[in-house]
Amino acid sequence: xxxVQYSYEDFSRFPAAVFWMxxxxxxxxxxxxxxxxxxxxxxxxxxxxxxxxxxxxxxxMVEAKTIDNIPLIMRYSTxxxxxxxxDTKYATAMQRVAIQSLNSKLASIYPKTTLDRIYHRVNxxxxxxxxxxxxxxxxxxSIMVVIGPILTSIISxxxxxxxxxxxxxxxxIFNPERHSKWIYLAIYVLExxxxxxxxxxxxxxxxxxxxxxxxxxLHFRGIIQSLEDHKPSVxxxxxxxxxLAKIVDKQVYLVSMQNDLNQIFGGSLLLSLLTTAAVLCTxxxxxxxxxxxxxxxxxxxxxxxxxxxxxxxxxxxxQVLDLSAQVAHAVYNHDFHNASIAYxxxxxxxxxxxxxxxxxxxxxxxxxxxxxxxQLMSVTYRVMTMLRQMIQ
Numbered sequence: 001x002x003x004v005q006y007s008y009e010d011f012s013r014f015p016a017a018v019f020w021m022x023x024x025x026x027x028x029x030x031x032x033x034x035x036x037x038x039x040x041x042x043x044x045x046x047x048x049x050x051x052x053x054x055x056x057x058x059x060x061m062v063e064a065k066t067i068d069n070i071p072l073i074m075r076y077s078t079x080x081x082x083x084x085x086x087d088t089k090y091a092t093a094m095q096r097v098a099i100q101s102l103n104s105k106l107a108s109i110y111p112k113t114t115l116d117r118i119y120h121r122v123n124x125x126x127x128x129x130x131x132x133x134x135x136x137x138x139x140x141x142s143i144m145v146v147i148g149p150i151l152t153s154i155i156s157x158x159x160x161x162x163x164x165x166x167x168x169x170x171x172x173i174f175n176p177e178r179h180s181k182w183i184y185l186a187i188y189v190l191e192x193x194x195x196x197x198x199x200x201x202x203x204x205x206x207x208x209x210x211x212x213x214x215x216x217x218l219h220f221r222g223i224i225q226s227l228e229d230h231k232p233s234v235x236x237x238x239x240x241x242x243x244l245a246k247i248v249d250k251q252v253y254l255v256s257m258q259n260d261l262n263q264i265f266g267g268s269l270l271l272s273l274l275t276t277a278a279v280l281c282t283x284x285x286x287x288x289x290x291x292x293x294x295x296x297x298x299x300x301x302x303x304x305x306x307x308x309x310x311x312x313x314x315x316x317x318x319q320v321l322d323l324s325a326q327v328a329h330a331v332y333n334h335d336f337h338n339a340s341i342a343y344x345x346x347x348x349x350x351x352x353x354x355x356x357x358x359x360x361x362x363x364x365x366x367x368x369x370x371x372x373x374x375q376l377m378s379v380t381y382r383v384m385t386m387l388r389q390m391i392q
Contacts, residue, residue, distance in 0.1 A: 003123060011126065011211060015208045018135065046194075046196055050193070054194075077282040079169070081279045084275050085275035086198035086201040088267070089204070089272065092264065093208065099264060106212065106215045109253070110215070125217070134308055137301065141301040141302040142199040145195070145302065150167070167188055172187045210316050223250060223254075227247065227327070230334055233338045237342065241340075248349055266363040266364065270366060277376055280306060281384045283306075310373060310376065311373055316360070317360035321357055321358070324359075332351075
């Protein structure tokens with residue numbers, strides 16, 4: 001028995017669910033009045049907390065009295081770059097009309113029947129367990145960065161008989177001898193909601209990007225498979241040319257949707273590559289300076305998942321480059337010898353279009369591919385080594 005073939009809505013549930021964690025509904029799913037109120041309230045709290053925390057961070061940097069050592073400088077550098085990265089991706093996700101439009105276009109060409117879905121092997125493109133686990137680990141490690149200080153304080157309470165009132169971000173100054181315990185609680189709630197806003201914006205936008213790219217790649221694979229399986233003949237010339245006309249139209253349509261995808265995510269991709277490299281450098285140096293600790297372990301996990309996040313975006317960018325080029329190879333490889341002259345002329349149109357690479361692009365300046373990932377990691381390692389040598 002064939003397994004149940006996933007629908008288009010099944011694919012979109014995962015990225016939509018991630019954004020729901022900060023109260024943002026990208027696709028505008030119908031809700032009851034009470035649900036809408038709760039979602040809007042929660043989203044307002046996340047945004048307000050984020051604004052307050054960023055405001056305090058800027059104030060402390062301008063004040064420049066609390067940034068008095070190298071580990072703290074590294075930590076502030078990490079926070080600044082991560083805030084820029086996350087806010088850029090949140091601004092990208094706010095293009096709800098453009099995202100919903102692209103989503104509708106892809107939904108319209110998604111295989112409708114079970115046989116079509118089997119032919120396109122849609123289940124092979126569905127979210128893998130390893131990818132879902134990676135997202136969970138990324139969010140979990142980010143949560144641990146926030147709750148790590150309170151866990152350390154609790155451990156200190158039982159081992160040294162004193163609660164240390166530690167919290168995550170250095171721009172909030174709490175003195176238990178002068179301030180109420182409720183202030184400490186308020187600080188922690190602010191930090192939690194602030195982190196939720198940043199982490200979900202960061203990973204959520206990339207999941208939507210990967211989701212759309214997977215759908216486009218799925219259809220390029222379908223074109224390749226269709227061409228390889230088709231056996232034209234002079235007797236069926238009209239049907240054969242109709243078949244190729246549909247291939248050409250779909251090829252053009254996919255290129256159009258890839259351009260839409262680049263337009264939506266291109267700006268955040270370009271800035272994201274730069275800020276992610278900066279975050280990796282500063283987090284790595286900060287972790288080395290802090291040594292072995294609970295915080296250090298969570299940061300190491302965070303670095304690993306962040307690298308994988310960038311890798312996956314580059315991996316699917318490489319896929320669309322390869323698949324769009326393989327369309328020409330599929331034309332060469334399929335059995336066209338018994339076809340008419342008119343049919344062979346149609347093939348030239350497909351080959352010419354396939355020679356123009358379809359790519360995931362950062363505003364047209366930088367194609368996103370595995371080579372981009374290699375260059376990014378190389379630059380990151382060199383900068384990290386330079387920073388470490390300067391500090392030592």
